[in-house]
Amino acid sequence: MTVVDLSSRRADAAAAPPRAVLEVRDLVTHFPTRTGVVKAVDGVSFTVERGKTLCVVGESGSGKSVTARSILQIVDQPGRIVSGSMLLHRPDGSAVDLATLHPRGREIRAVRGAEIAMIFQEPMSSLSPVHTVGDQIMEVLLLHLRLSKKEARARTVELLRQVEIPHPDKAVDRYTFEFSGGMRQRVMIAMALACNPAMLIADEPTTALDVTTQAEILDLIKRLQQQHGMAVMFITHDMGVVAEIADEVLVMYHGKVMEAGPVDQIFHAPQNDYTKMLIGSVLKLEQKAEIRLKRAPLAEDAPSVIEIDNLKMHFGSPAAPIRAVDDVSLQVKAGETLGIVGESGSGKTTMGRCLLRIYQPTGGAMRYRKADGTVVDLVTADKETLKLCRREIRMIFQDPVGSLNPRMTVAQIIGEPLLVNGIAKGSELDDRVSVLMDQVGLNPDWRERYPHAFSGGQRQRIGIARAISLNPRVIVADEATSALDVSLRSQMLDLMMRLQDELKLSYVFISHDIGVIRYMCDRVSVMYQGRVVETGSTDQVCDAPQHAYTQALLSAIPRPDPRLRSMHKRHRYIA
């Protein structure tokens, strides 16, 4: 006979801290506006456990960030929590419902920063620029732990050392603008960890960072989580990051939970249609596009359209120039897509802009073979020649909002190149604009609409229509898909490839996203600090990179498959 001693079991439960740190049930957060209520969070439930990482994923506007902010009751005005409960379990076994606390009250303030800490997306603006790093970290210690100034300072230096900030004893008196983005995010993490919180909420902490910096920050969070046994709630839109770090995943869409479960199940056996679509569009970008696999391989000896030799673009004083583009040589072959990949500051965008001579290069040559076979050096071309060449070399911009004049109708925007080059006007222009809109998948009836009436993806289509309006031969696409949600990216890339085949285009495709490059490019050049470190076929560069930087870059990219976690295998590149 087994005697179950209920009382002793209860005592056991009290001794071991509860596994669940935070239980959220049916959380509803509304934003009342002049025209109605926006249900940003609409009945969301989840549990965050000690030592585990919960990833909340969703595209822009899914309510994932508002969910995170609701927990600490720091939702921006006029948002407010309407209903639901958020039980915070304390180590002593007691629990408090955060939803019932007054947002300005003492109780919730005692939770913020002490029991639940938060880090944010923008390391640039999330710290005050006029207070020292030390001041901002010490503040938390003074507030919650009531340390003396001296103790707080010593602890701050220790925290900065933990997050691997060099010379922490000096850094403590520096201002945030003296640090790089990655370093600032480390400061934010140090601040969040100051009081050993039971839970860390990270709201897209790596979105604004480069992949190699992202890898380091993810690593740091993981390590600190293991050391302190924190629960982590990680908000992101990047499925690669999710696969890399999550234990549990919550998929959100329009304020509702679409699916929740262990990370392996979400990636390998998704139940919900939206999750399937999301995973599908991510996985699609993990390989070469179907259109490209079906196409016959490009001839090895295809003629070059553009040959770039020793291109240099220096900014600043000639004495100590900033070498944005430093001795770059490339060829763009007819009909191919040349990818240019690199992190911020690698000079890839400047390179693209030099190609169209938006910037006047400091030196080198860019030989362009025109349609009639004559060769022009774009670096030295005179105004008239340049104008003619710019009809054949076109550009697609990164920002679908800023690159369209908001004061012109779509027809005027798409028709502008035709009009100013004297190619078409009047009803003929109208007809050609309609054809172009049709070509990029826009309803020609929307001709008279202004850009503000279109979504991000549609605006990018307008930009593409404008680029192809002059029957160009080369298109420079600068981060053309990075402003778009992942589900739209492959659509846009497919459109671009279809147009490439129809119009016999060559693309120079600039991106920081290796997935996008692999999906669409035939060859790829890797740029680092103004130089091309490696050029080769996409398969070769992606699968067997030669240069140490490329290897480091590729190893830092999280793969969207939790079974292929590789972050611990990554290596740093030191130039």
Next chain:
Amino acid sequence: MLKFIAKRVLWMIPSLVVISFMAFVLIQLPPGDYVTTYIATLAASNEVVDQNTAADLRARFGLDQPMIVQYWKWITGILLRGDFGLSFEWQQPVGDLIWERMALTLVLTFATLLATWGLALPIGIFSAVRKYSIGDYIATFFSFLGLAIPSFLLALVLMYLAAVEWGQEVGGLFSEQYLNAPWSLAKVWDLIGHLWIPVIILAVSGTASLIRVMRANMLDELNKAYVTTARAKGLSEFRLLMKYPVRLALNPFISTIAWLLPNLVSGSIIVAIVLSLPTAGPLLLQSLMSQDMYLAGAFILLICTLTLIGSLISDILLALVDPRIRLE
């Protein structure tokens, strides 16, 4: 930091040269000169001045020399000997006439600046934090009113009210018994007792625009991400407000000295004329009317120099409180 201040101070030199030249040209602009006016005055009282006397007078005042020479004599006199020339009208060295008035102008301006800040800061912060509250609407209403009422009109209304309702004369900075008395503690106290009226009048319009500036700055700052960070740390609303957004909104606020000061000085001149205060204003107007050029020139030069120094101070102050500028 030192480099910044040095650079900024060096910039003052060309500015001062331009100002001094401008002041001189400005007072030279009117057709004719003091002698013409003088002769006209004499002629009005039926005295006839022949051409020789006029030429003598011109030679004595150096009015017959080319302008650039006159300017050189004038500016070197000021710089080397502190000699601002002779007032034709008062037949006294300009230096004797202006210093006390300039000092009082400075006192008035500085007191107004303090009052303006003292009022505008808390009201602006309140307006921003309690956006669209009754208090905000009241503050906004009064700031628009303050912007629209010319300071001289306010001075007139106050004078009217004082005369009709309270049967008092408002005006001047001293009671009668202290008017020509030497400086003493009692006189200073008397000055303070009189100073508040022009200070309030002048502060009204300055406060109005500053409230709007502070409110706008605060609204900008309140939406910044670092405020959310601070809130997520668990700071109380008040401490958070004071330490972060207010501190940051103060920076652009400090730079308002640069444009507030010229406005204040301008306003103080008109108000001083209306209230007949013993400051620079009334004497400047009078000297301009009678083309007493050295007197007018000295005033314009000094007033402009003072405002330039004011904006210099505001720049340095800004660099002191904002590490982004200091460490550039």
Next chain:
Amino acid sequence: MTDVAFAAIDQRKVAVASQWQLVWWAFKRHRLAMIGLWVTAFFYLIAVIPGFFAINDPSQQNARAAYQPPQGLHFIDTAADGSWSFRPYFHPTTLKRDPQTLAAVHVPDTSRKIYVTMFGEGYEYSVLGVFSARTHLFVSSEARQPLFLLGADRLGRCVWSRIMQGTQISLSVGLVGVFLSLLLGIVLGGISGYYGGRIDFVIQRTIEFILALPTIPIWLAMAAALPQDWPATLNYFMITVILSLTGWAQLARVVRGRFLSLRTEEFVTAARLDGASEGRIIFRHMLPSFASHIIASITLAIPAMILAETSLSFLGLGLQPPTISWGVLLREAQNIRSIATAPWLFAPGIAVVIAVIALNFLGDGLRDAADPYNK
């Protein structure tokens, strides 16, 4: 914002709405700004045909009416039998002497009623110098008993009519002054923003210098330099020139700032790559983008000009009588004796305050609505 703010408006209409349409929708929601717009429009209507709104000839002196207090209008006319009708009238005043002080006292004669005629005939005035008319909004029905709605000044001139007449000069000084400032500001600010480099540096320093100077002493000195015997129109023009000599700096700064930020906008780069000429880029792409901002800026600059003119004229160094402007009128209220006996001489000041507030509301609303594309 465009999505949420205009949700009340049919989305299909929003989709095809031009910049000005969006600005107008945003502006319309700003209630104070709309009031400002109506009041400003009304003031400028008065400025165009002041004679129509005047009651008496503003320059007509009338010794018997010196310091005549305002005559209140009564709107409901009660007849002896108790019946009443809507018919505005006023009581005429008679001049009596105070037996002790011998000062003139205007005593209303409540036994008599003089009716007010709407759209009646009065003194002849010229409309913008093109044609002349005699119709007024309202006049006294008896030519020998003029209506002094806001009283009369030292020389017995009708204050109401003089305020109406002064509207023309005071408001047009603002407009002309701002126009001159704008011209200088756009040319210099445009050059500064477009060419950059050394020219930009010089113009920038000049602007900073001008902004750091107190305006009144400089205006005073310049205005004092104007010969007293110049004709009124020349004097008027010179005063506006003097005001705009310092006013342009602020505008030039705005223009330069907008120009610089627009120059690096992606859509401007896109237009350049489209092959658009420099002129087309400036006029088709850049100008429409900052036109609304410029309009807002000049609307906010007009009240400053009006205040400046008023101050200068008040000090006696601006416009000179017989020119009638609000500042010139306020000169009558300069000494304590006259305002103590005739406080209605402040009335032009109220006109100044209303006009300036209305323009400020209007300008504020325009500034908020100027960029409907940013949140």
